[in-house]
Amino acid sequence: MSAPSFIETLRNAFGDCVCTDAVSLRTASSDWSGRYGSCSAVVRARCEADVVTLLRLAQEMRFAVVPRGAGTSATGAVLPSGHAVVLDLSAMNRILDIDTRDMVAEVEPGVLTQRLQQAVEEHNLLYPPDPASSDICTLGGNVATCAGGLRAVKYGVTRDYVLGLRCVLLGGEVFETGGRNLKDVSGYDITRLLVGSEGTLAVVTRITLKLVPLPPARSTMLASFLTDDGAFQAADLLLANGVWPRALESMDAQALRLAAAAVGEDVEEAVRSRLLVELDGEAHAVHEEQTRTMTMLQPFSATLTLANDAGAHARLWRGRRAISSAVLNISPAKRSEDLGVPRGQLAAAVTELRGIGEAHGIGVLVYGHAGDANLHCNFLYDPAQAGAPERLEQCVQLAYAAVLARGGTITGEHGVGLRKREALAASLGPVRSRLMRAIKRVFDPDNLLNPGKVLPEDCA
Ligand SMILES: Cc1cc2nc3c(=O)[nH]c(=O)nc-3n(C[C@H](O)[C@H](O)[C@H](O)COP(=O)(O)OP(=O)(O)OC[C@H]3O[C@@H](n4cnc5c(N)ncnc54)[C@H](O)[C@@H]3O)c2cc1C
Incomplete structure:
Protein backbone atom coordinates (compact mmCIF):
# COMPACT_ATOMS: atom_id res chain seq x y z
CA MET A 1 0.00 0.00 0.00
CA SER A 2 1.42 3.40 -0.91
CA ALA A 3 0.65 6.31 1.41
CA PRO A 4 -0.64 8.71 -1.29
CA SER A 5 -3.14 6.22 -2.76
CA PHE A 6 -4.62 5.33 0.59
CA ILE A 7 -4.92 8.96 1.62
CA GLU A 8 -6.79 9.61 -1.64
CA THR A 9 -9.22 6.85 -0.64
CA LEU A 10 -9.67 8.45 2.80
CA ARG A 11 -10.36 11.83 1.17
CA ASN A 12 -12.99 10.29 -1.07
CA ALA A 13 -14.64 8.71 1.95
CA PHE A 14 -14.36 11.51 4.54
CA GLY A 15 -13.76 14.76 2.60
CA ASP A 16 -12.75 17.62 4.92
CA CYS A 17 -12.69 15.30 7.93
CA VAL A 18 -9.31 13.97 6.80
CA CYS A 19 -6.36 16.10 7.93
CA THR A 20 -2.82 15.65 6.66
CA ASP A 21 -1.35 19.07 7.51
CA ALA A 22 1.78 19.13 9.66
CA VAL A 23 0.11 20.63 12.77
CA SER A 24 -2.71 18.07 12.82
CA LEU A 25 -0.30 15.17 12.30
CA ARG A 26 2.02 16.43 15.03
CA THR A 27 -0.84 16.96 17.51
CA ALA A 28 -2.30 13.53 16.78
CA SER A 29 1.15 11.99 17.28
CA SER A 30 1.54 13.26 20.84
CA ASP A 31 0.08 12.67 24.28
CA TRP A 32 0.99 13.45 27.89
CA SER A 33 3.70 10.78 28.01
CA GLY A 34 6.13 13.32 26.56
CA ARG A 35 6.89 11.06 23.58
CA TYR A 36 5.97 11.50 19.93
CA GLY A 37 4.86 9.03 17.28
CA SER A 38 4.05 9.50 13.61
CA CYS A 39 1.00 9.05 11.39
CA SER A 40 -0.16 9.59 7.79
CA ALA A 41 -3.56 11.13 8.43
CA VAL A 42 -6.12 12.05 11.03
CA VAL A 43 -9.78 11.18 10.45
CA ARG A 44 -12.19 13.20 12.59
CA ALA A 45 -15.24 10.97 13.03
CA ARG A 46 -18.62 12.70 13.16
CA CYS A 47 -20.73 9.60 13.75
CA GLU A 48 -20.55 5.84 14.08
CA ALA A 49 -20.89 5.41 10.31
CA ASP A 50 -17.53 7.19 9.90
CA VAL A 51 -15.93 4.74 12.33
CA VAL A 52 -17.44 1.79 10.44
CA THR A 53 -16.16 3.10 7.10
CA LEU A 54 -12.65 3.73 8.41
CA LEU A 55 -12.36 0.32 10.05
CA ARG A 56 -13.65 -1.37 6.89
CA LEU A 57 -11.08 0.48 4.76
CA ALA A 58 -8.36 -0.35 7.29
CA GLN A 59 -9.01 -4.05 6.87
CA GLU A 60 -9.26 -3.84 3.08
CA MET A 61 -6.14 -1.71 2.64
CA ARG A 62 -4.30 -3.01 5.71
CA PHE A 63 -3.43 0.19 7.50
CA ALA A 64 -3.30 0.60 11.27
CA VAL A 65 -5.87 2.72 13.15
CA VAL A 66 -5.28 4.40 16.50
CA PRO A 67 -8.46 5.54 18.31
CA ARG A 68 -7.95 8.85 20.12
CA GLY A 69 -10.04 10.72 22.66
CA ALA A 70 -8.37 13.82 24.12
CA GLY A 71 -4.80 12.48 24.09
CA THR A 72 -4.21 12.83 27.86
CA SER A 73 -2.73 9.32 28.07
CA ALA A 74 0.31 9.29 30.33
CA THR A 75 1.68 6.05 28.85
CA GLY A 76 1.87 6.61 25.10
CA ALA A 77 -1.33 4.55 24.64
CA VAL A 78 -2.49 6.86 21.88
CA LEU A 79 0.78 7.31 19.99
CA PRO A 80 0.64 6.12 16.37
CA SER A 81 3.58 4.84 14.35
CA GLY A 82 4.50 4.51 10.68
CA HIS A 83 1.59 5.03 8.24
CA ALA A 84 -1.11 4.68 10.92
CA VAL A 85 -4.31 6.69 10.72
CA VAL A 86 -5.45 8.41 13.92
CA LEU A 87 -9.20 8.14 14.49
CA ASP A 88 -10.12 11.29 16.42
CA LEU A 89 -13.38 10.67 18.32
CA SER A 90 -13.54 14.00 20.15
CA ALA A 91 -16.27 15.41 17.89
CA MET A 92 -18.61 12.51 18.72
CA ASN A 93 -19.51 14.33 21.90
CA ARG A 94 -23.27 14.16 22.42
CA ILE A 95 -24.88 13.27 25.72
CA LEU A 96 -27.68 11.15 24.24
CA ASP A 97 -29.76 10.48 27.32
CA ILE A 98 -29.82 10.99 31.08
CA ASP A 99 -32.49 8.63 32.39
CA THR A 100 -33.37 9.45 35.98
CA ARG A 101 -35.56 6.34 36.37
CA ASP A 102 -33.05 3.76 35.11
CA MET A 103 -30.30 5.99 36.59
CA VAL A 104 -28.10 5.69 33.52
CA ALA A 105 -26.53 8.03 30.99
CA GLU A 106 -25.98 7.20 27.32
CA VAL A 107 -23.09 9.10 25.78
CA GLU A 108 -20.90 9.24 22.73
CA PRO A 109 -17.21 8.62 23.47
CA GLY A 110 -15.96 12.19 22.92
CA VAL A 111 -17.93 13.72 25.83
CA LEU A 112 -15.56 15.31 28.36
CA THR A 113 -15.87 13.58 31.72
CA GLN A 114 -16.52 16.79 33.64
CA ARG A 115 -19.30 17.76 31.22
CA LEU A 116 -21.20 14.57 32.04
CA GLN A 117 -20.54 15.02 35.77
CA GLN A 118 -22.04 18.51 35.65
CA ALA A 119 -24.96 17.48 33.46
CA VAL A 120 -26.06 14.63 35.75
CA GLU A 121 -25.71 16.77 38.89
CA GLU A 122 -28.51 18.93 37.52
CA HIS A 123 -30.68 15.82 37.89
CA ASN A 124 -29.41 15.16 41.44
CA LEU A 125 -27.29 12.27 40.18
CA LEU A 126 -23.59 11.55 40.46
CA TYR A 127 -21.21 10.02 37.95
CA PRO A 128 -18.50 9.07 40.46
CA PRO A 129 -15.32 8.30 38.44
CA ASP A 130 -13.26 11.48 38.63
CA PRO A 131 -9.80 11.36 37.05
CA ALA A 132 -7.76 14.44 37.95
CA SER A 133 -7.86 15.23 34.22
CA SER A 134 -11.70 15.24 34.16
CA ASP A 135 -11.91 18.67 32.52
CA ILE A 136 -9.74 17.61 29.56
CA CYS A 137 -10.24 13.86 29.06
CA THR A 138 -13.08 11.98 27.34
CA LEU A 139 -15.38 9.23 28.55
CA GLY A 140 -14.24 7.03 25.63
CA GLY A 141 -10.66 7.41 26.85
CA ASN A 142 -11.80 6.72 30.41
CA VAL A 143 -13.50 3.49 29.33
CA ALA A 144 -10.53 2.41 27.23
CA THR A 145 -8.12 2.97 30.14
CA CYS A 146 -10.52 2.10 32.99
CA ALA A 147 -9.71 5.49 34.49
CA GLY A 148 -9.65 5.72 38.27
CA GLY A 149 -9.17 9.04 40.00
CA LEU A 150 -10.04 10.96 43.09
CA ARG A 151 -13.17 9.18 44.33
CA ALA A 152 -12.15 5.57 43.70
CA VAL A 153 -11.60 4.81 47.39
CA LYS A 154 -15.34 4.95 48.05
CA TYR A 155 -16.98 4.60 44.63
CA GLY A 156 -14.62 2.44 42.56
CA VAL A 157 -13.33 3.09 39.06
CA THR A 158 -14.76 3.47 35.53
CA ARG A 159 -15.22 -0.31 35.20
CA ASP A 160 -17.76 -0.21 38.03
CA TYR A 161 -19.99 2.22 36.08
CA VAL A 162 -19.90 0.85 32.52
CA LEU A 163 -23.12 -1.10 31.99
CA GLY A 164 -23.06 -1.32 28.21
CA LEU A 165 -21.02 -0.49 25.14
CA ARG A 166 -21.63 -0.18 21.43
CA CYS A 167 -18.46 -0.89 19.50
CA VAL A 168 -16.99 -1.35 16.04
CA LEU A 169 -14.55 -4.13 15.20
CA LEU A 170 -11.75 -3.85 12.73
CA GLY A 171 -13.47 -4.58 9.40
CA GLY A 172 -16.48 -2.45 10.37
CA GLU A 173 -18.77 -4.88 12.19
CA VAL A 174 -20.89 -3.18 14.87
CA PHE A 175 -21.90 -4.95 18.08
CA GLU A 176 -23.41 -4.18 21.46
CA THR A 177 -22.46 -5.67 24.79
CA GLY A 178 -24.27 -5.22 28.12
CA GLY A 179 -27.06 -2.66 28.31
CA ARG A 180 -29.03 -0.96 31.07
CA ASN A 181 -29.33 -3.98 33.36
CA LEU A 182 -27.67 -3.52 36.71
CA LYS A 183 -27.24 -7.28 36.93
CA ASP A 184 -26.35 -9.39 33.92
CA VAL A 185 -24.44 -12.66 33.99
CA SER A 186 -25.33 -13.91 30.54
CA GLY A 187 -22.10 -15.40 29.25
CA TYR A 188 -18.54 -14.10 29.27
CA ASP A 189 -18.35 -10.46 30.37
CA ILE A 190 -17.20 -8.83 27.13
CA THR A 191 -18.11 -5.38 28.46
CA ARG A 192 -15.54 -5.69 31.23
CA LEU A 193 -12.99 -7.14 28.85
CA LEU A 194 -13.26 -4.05 26.67
CA VAL A 195 -12.96 -1.66 29.61
CA GLY A 196 -9.23 -1.00 29.99
CA SER A 197 -8.35 -2.59 26.62
CA GLU A 198 -6.71 0.67 25.48
CA GLY A 199 -8.24 0.77 22.01
CA THR A 200 -6.60 -2.52 21.02
CA LEU A 201 -9.76 -4.65 20.66
CA ALA A 202 -12.57 -2.43 19.34
CA VAL A 203 -13.58 1.22 18.96
CA VAL A 204 -16.25 2.37 21.41
CA THR A 205 -18.97 4.50 19.80
CA ARG A 206 -21.58 4.61 22.57
CA ILE A 207 -21.39 4.09 26.32
CA THR A 208 -24.11 3.32 28.87
CA LEU A 209 -23.03 4.49 32.32
CA LYS A 210 -24.50 3.77 35.73
CA LEU A 211 -25.30 6.80 37.89
CA VAL A 212 -25.90 7.00 41.63
CA PRO A 213 -27.87 9.48 43.75
CA LEU A 214 -26.01 12.74 44.34
CA PRO A 215 -25.06 12.87 48.02
CA PRO A 216 -26.66 16.04 49.39
CA ALA A 217 -23.71 17.08 51.56
CA ARG A 218 -19.95 16.95 51.49
CA SER A 219 -17.12 18.14 53.66
CA THR A 220 -13.52 18.70 52.59
CA MET A 221 -10.54 19.14 54.90
CA LEU A 222 -6.79 19.39 54.58
CA ALA A 223 -4.49 18.09 57.32
CA SER A 224 -0.77 18.93 57.47
CA PHE A 225 1.82 16.76 59.19
CA LEU A 226 5.38 17.30 60.36
CA THR A 227 6.59 13.85 59.26
CA ASP A 228 6.95 12.27 55.81
CA ASP A 229 4.57 9.44 56.56
CA GLY A 230 2.13 11.43 58.73
CA ALA A 231 -0.37 11.52 55.86
CA PHE A 232 -0.23 7.72 55.42
CA GLN A 233 -0.61 7.11 59.16
CA ALA A 234 -3.63 9.42 59.22
CA ALA A 235 -5.18 7.64 56.22
CA ASP A 236 -4.72 4.27 57.97
CA LEU A 237 -6.22 5.60 61.18
CA LEU A 238 -9.34 6.94 59.47
CA LEU A 239 -10.02 3.78 57.46
CA ALA A 240 -9.31 1.51 60.42
CA ASN A 241 -11.88 3.44 62.44
CA GLY A 242 -14.68 3.15 59.93
CA VAL A 243 -14.40 6.56 58.24
CA TRP A 244 -14.96 5.99 54.54
CA PRO A 245 -14.12 9.18 52.66
CA ARG A 246 -14.93 9.67 49.01
CA ALA A 247 -11.41 11.05 48.50
CA LEU A 248 -8.25 10.48 50.50
CA GLU A 249 -5.33 12.12 48.74
CA SER A 250 -1.77 12.31 50.06
CA MET A 251 0.95 14.77 49.08
CA ASP A 252 4.61 14.66 50.06
CA ALA A 253 6.69 17.71 50.98
CA GLN A 254 7.36 18.78 47.39
CA ALA A 255 3.91 17.93 46.01
CA LEU A 256 2.06 19.84 48.73
CA ARG A 257 4.14 22.94 48.03
CA LEU A 258 3.26 22.75 44.32
CA ALA A 259 -0.44 22.42 45.19
CA ALA A 260 -0.18 25.36 47.61
CA ALA A 261 1.71 27.54 45.10
CA ALA A 262 -1.00 26.91 42.50
CA VAL A 263 -3.51 28.68 44.78
CA GLY A 264 -1.12 31.30 46.23
CA GLU A 265 -0.69 29.72 49.69
CA ASP A 266 2.55 29.88 51.72
CA VAL A 267 3.42 26.70 53.61
CA GLU A 268 5.47 26.55 56.79
CA GLU A 269 8.94 25.09 56.37
CA ALA A 270 8.28 22.26 58.85
CA VAL A 271 5.31 20.72 57.02
CA ARG A 272 6.35 17.39 55.44
CA SER A 273 3.11 15.79 54.20
CA ARG A 274 -0.57 16.50 53.73
CA LEU A 275 -3.81 14.58 53.46
CA LEU A 276 -6.86 15.88 51.62
CA VAL A 277 -10.01 14.23 52.96
CA GLU A 278 -13.45 14.55 51.43
CA LEU A 279 -16.58 13.04 52.96
CA ASP A 280 -20.04 12.85 51.43
CA GLY A 281 -23.50 11.61 52.32
CA GLU A 282 -26.59 12.89 54.13
CA ALA A 283 -25.91 16.19 55.93
CA HIS A 284 -26.28 14.79 59.46
CA ALA A 285 -24.06 11.78 58.64
CA VAL A 286 -21.38 13.96 57.05
CA HIS A 287 -21.44 16.27 60.07
CA GLU A 288 -21.00 13.33 62.44
CA GLU A 289 -18.23 11.79 60.31
CA GLN A 290 -16.49 15.15 60.00
CA THR A 291 -16.45 15.55 63.78
CA ARG A 292 -15.03 12.05 64.21
CA THR A 293 -12.41 12.68 61.51
CA MET A 294 -11.30 15.93 63.09
CA THR A 295 -11.14 14.34 66.52
CA MET A 296 -8.88 11.61 65.14
CA LEU A 297 -6.64 13.90 63.08
CA GLN A 298 -6.28 16.82 65.52
CA PRO A 299 -3.81 15.19 67.94
CA PHE A 300 -1.12 14.55 65.40
CA SER A 301 -1.66 17.04 62.61
CA ALA A 302 0.09 20.39 62.67
CA THR A 303 -2.85 22.18 61.10
CA LEU A 304 -6.30 21.07 60.06
CA THR A 305 -8.22 23.27 57.64
CA LEU A 306 -11.90 22.78 56.91
CA ALA A 307 -13.21 24.09 53.58
CA ASN A 308 -16.19 26.05 54.85
CA ASP A 309 -17.63 27.25 51.57
CA ALA A 310 -17.67 26.40 47.87
CA GLY A 311 -14.75 28.77 47.19
CA ALA A 312 -12.49 27.12 49.78
CA HIS A 313 -13.50 23.67 48.54
CA ALA A 314 -12.70 24.59 44.92
CA ARG A 315 -9.33 26.04 45.98
CA LEU A 316 -8.25 22.84 47.70
CA TRP A 317 -9.11 20.76 44.64
CA ARG A 318 -7.61 23.28 42.20
CA GLY A 319 -4.32 22.94 44.07
CA ARG A 320 -4.49 19.14 44.07
CA ARG A 321 -5.32 18.92 40.37
CA ALA A 322 -2.48 21.32 39.51
CA ILE A 323 0.29 19.08 40.88
CA SER A 324 0.80 16.89 37.80
CA SER A 325 1.62 19.80 35.48
CA ALA A 326 3.39 21.88 38.16
CA VAL A 327 6.04 19.18 38.71
CA LEU A 328 7.76 20.55 35.63
CA ASN A 329 8.19 23.91 37.45
CA ILE A 330 10.77 22.28 39.70
CA ARG A 406 4.90 -6.45 47.50
CA GLY A 407 1.98 -7.95 45.57
CA GLY A 408 1.38 -4.60 43.83
CA THR A 409 0.92 -3.48 40.24
CA ILE A 410 2.96 -1.47 37.72
CA THR A 411 -0.14 0.58 36.88
CA GLY A 412 -3.20 1.25 39.00
CA GLU A 413 -5.08 3.46 36.55
CA HIS A 414 -3.04 4.95 33.69
CA GLY A 415 -2.71 1.67 31.82
CA VAL A 416 0.13 -0.01 29.97
CA GLY A 417 0.28 1.83 26.64
CA LEU A 418 3.66 1.78 24.99
CA ARG A 419 5.65 2.62 28.04
CA LYS A 420 4.97 -0.40 30.22
CA ARG A 421 4.37 -3.16 27.66
CA GLU A 422 7.74 -4.84 28.21
CA ALA A 423 7.30 -4.66 31.98
CA LEU A 424 3.83 -6.15 31.62
CA ALA A 425 5.08 -8.92 29.32
CA ALA A 426 7.82 -9.77 31.83
CA SER A 427 5.36 -9.95 34.71
CA LEU A 428 2.51 -11.90 33.08
CA GLY A 429 3.78 -15.46 33.20
CA PRO A 430 3.18 -17.93 30.34
CA VAL A 431 -0.53 -18.64 30.85
CA ARG A 432 -1.79 -15.07 31.18
CA SER A 433 0.49 -14.04 28.33
CA ARG A 434 -0.96 -16.78 26.08
CA LEU A 435 -4.54 -15.85 27.01
CA MET A 436 -4.01 -12.13 26.41
CA ARG A 437 -2.42 -12.74 23.01
CA ALA A 438 -5.24 -15.09 22.05
CA ILE A 439 -7.85 -12.48 23.04
CA LYS A 440 -6.14 -9.85 20.89
CA ARG A 441 -6.12 -12.26 17.91
CA VAL A 442 -9.85 -13.01 18.26
CA PHE A 443 -10.78 -9.31 18.11
CA ASP A 444 -8.08 -8.10 15.74
CA PRO A 445 -6.38 -10.99 13.89
CA ASP A 446 -4.39 -8.65 11.63
CA ASN A 447 -3.09 -6.57 14.55
CA LEU A 448 -4.21 -3.30 12.97
CA LEU A 449 -6.06 -1.72 15.89
CA ASN A 450 -3.71 0.36 18.04
CA PRO A 451 -0.87 -2.12 17.41
CA GLY A 452 2.03 -2.33 19.81
CA LYS A 453 0.05 -1.13 22.84
CA VAL A 454 -0.44 -3.22 25.98
CA LEU A 455 1.18 -6.24 24.30
CA PRO A 456 4.44 -6.07 22.36
CA GLU A 457 4.21 -5.44 18.58
CA ASP A 458 4.71 -9.07 17.55
CA CYS A 459 1.58 -10.32 19.33
CA ALA A 460 -0.53 -11.30 16.30
C1 LIG B 1 -3.08 16.08 34.42
C2 LIG B 1 -3.51 14.64 34.26
C3 LIG B 1 -4.12 14.01 35.32
C4 LIG B 1 -4.55 12.68 35.18
N1 LIG B 1 -5.18 12.09 36.23
C5 LIG B 1 -5.66 10.83 36.10
C6 LIG B 1 -6.35 10.21 37.18
O1 LIG B 1 -6.54 10.78 38.26
N2 LIG B 1 -6.81 8.95 36.97
C7 LIG B 1 -6.63 8.29 35.78
O2 LIG B 1 -7.08 7.15 35.64
N3 LIG B 1 -5.97 8.86 34.75
C8 LIG B 1 -5.49 10.10 34.86
N4 LIG B 1 -4.82 10.69 33.82
C9 LIG B 1 -4.60 9.92 32.56
C10 LIG B 1 -5.67 10.15 31.44
O3 LIG B 1 -6.34 11.38 31.61
C11 LIG B 1 -6.66 9.00 31.41
O4 LIG B 1 -6.01 7.81 31.03
C12 LIG B 1 -7.87 9.23 30.49
O5 LIG B 1 -8.80 8.18 30.69
C13 LIG B 1 -7.51 9.32 29.02
O6 LIG B 1 -8.62 9.89 28.33
P1 LIG B 1 -8.42 10.56 26.88
O7 LIG B 1 -9.74 10.99 26.39
O8 LIG B 1 -7.39 11.62 26.95
O9 LIG B 1 -7.90 9.32 26.05
P2 LIG B 1 -6.66 9.22 25.08
O10 LIG B 1 -5.42 9.62 25.79
O11 LIG B 1 -6.97 9.90 23.81
O12 LIG B 1 -6.63 7.65 24.80
C14 LIG B 1 -6.30 6.76 25.84
C15 LIG B 1 -6.51 5.33 25.34
O13 LIG B 1 -7.88 5.12 25.05
C16 LIG B 1 -8.07 4.69 23.69
N5 LIG B 1 -9.35 5.27 23.25
C17 LIG B 1 -9.75 6.55 23.36
N6 LIG B 1 -11.02 6.67 22.92
C18 LIG B 1 -11.42 5.42 22.52
C19 LIG B 1 -12.63 4.89 21.98
N7 LIG B 1 -13.70 5.65 21.76
N8 LIG B 1 -12.67 3.57 21.68
C20 LIG B 1 -11.60 2.77 21.90
N9 LIG B 1 -10.43 3.22 22.43
C21 LIG B 1 -10.35 4.53 22.73
C22 LIG B 1 -6.84 5.18 22.97
O14 LIG B 1 -6.56 4.40 21.82
C23 LIG B 1 -5.78 5.01 24.04
O15 LIG B 1 -5.37 3.68 24.10
C24 LIG B 1 -4.36 11.99 33.95
C25 LIG B 1 -3.74 12.64 32.88
C26 LIG B 1 -3.32 13.95 33.03
C27 LIG B 1 -2.68 14.62 31.85
Missing part, protein backbone atom coordinates in the same frame (compact mmCIF):
# COMPACT_ATOMS: atom_id res chain seq x y z
CA SER A 331 12.39 19.73 37.39
CA PRO A 332 13.43 19.82 33.72
CA ALA A 333 11.79 16.41 33.19
CA LYS A 334 9.74 13.84 35.07
CA ARG A 335 8.66 10.27 34.69
CA SER A 336 5.34 9.69 36.38
CA GLU A 337 4.57 6.11 37.39
CA ASP A 338 1.16 5.27 38.86
CA LEU A 339 2.21 2.35 41.02
CA GLY A 340 -0.18 0.43 43.24
CA VAL A 341 0.32 -1.78 46.28
CA PRO A 342 -1.98 -3.45 48.79
CA ARG A 343 -2.98 -0.66 51.18
CA GLY A 344 -1.07 -2.00 54.16
CA GLN A 345 2.19 -1.76 52.17
CA LEU A 346 1.82 1.89 51.20
CA ALA A 347 4.18 3.70 53.60
CA ALA A 348 6.88 1.03 53.33
CA ALA A 349 6.66 1.03 49.52
CA VAL A 350 7.09 4.81 49.38
CA THR A 351 10.15 4.63 51.66
CA GLU A 352 11.59 1.97 49.36
CA LEU A 353 10.91 4.08 46.24
CA ARG A 354 12.65 7.07 47.83
CA GLY A 355 15.65 4.86 48.61
CA ILE A 356 15.80 3.70 44.98
CA GLY A 357 15.77 7.32 43.77
CA GLU A 358 18.45 8.40 46.26
CA ALA A 359 20.75 5.53 45.32
CA HIS A 360 20.59 6.63 41.67
CA GLY A 361 20.74 10.41 42.14
CA ILE A 362 17.15 10.79 40.87
CA GLY A 363 14.58 12.94 42.73
CA VAL A 364 11.35 11.32 43.92
CA LEU A 365 8.06 13.20 44.42
CA VAL A 366 5.02 11.22 45.51
CA TYR A 367 1.36 12.15 45.70
CA GLY A 368 -1.90 10.51 44.80
CA HIS A 369 -4.72 8.31 45.85
CA ALA A 370 -3.65 7.14 49.32
CA GLY A 371 -7.12 5.71 49.96
CA ASP A 372 -6.71 3.13 47.22
CA ALA A 373 -2.91 2.90 47.59
CA ASN A 374 -2.36 4.05 44.00
CA LEU A 375 0.39 6.62 44.02
CA HIS A 376 1.84 8.89 41.40
CA CYS A 377 5.55 8.39 41.94
CA ASN A 378 7.35 11.06 39.92
CA PHE A 379 11.02 10.51 39.17
CA LEU A 380 12.63 13.91 38.62
CA TYR A 381 15.69 14.20 36.44
CA ASP A 382 17.58 16.37 34.01
CA PRO A 383 17.85 14.62 30.62
CA ALA A 384 20.84 16.82 29.71
CA GLN A 385 22.86 15.49 32.66
CA ALA A 386 25.30 12.75 31.65
CA GLY A 387 23.91 9.31 32.51
CA ALA A 388 20.61 10.64 33.89
CA PRO A 389 18.30 8.86 31.36
CA GLU A 390 20.04 5.54 32.05
CA ARG A 391 19.84 6.04 35.83
CA LEU A 392 16.16 6.97 35.46
CA GLU A 393 15.48 3.76 33.54
CA GLN A 394 17.21 1.71 36.26
CA CYS A 395 15.09 3.44 38.91
CA VAL A 396 11.87 2.70 37.04
CA GLN A 397 12.72 -0.98 36.58
CA LEU A 398 13.65 -1.28 40.28
CA ALA A 399 10.43 0.50 41.23
CA TYR A 400 8.38 -2.00 39.19
CA ALA A 401 10.23 -4.88 40.82
CA ALA A 402 9.69 -3.34 44.27
CA VAL A 403 5.91 -3.00 43.94
CA LEU A 404 5.51 -6.41 42.27
CA ALA A 405 7.45 -8.01 45.13
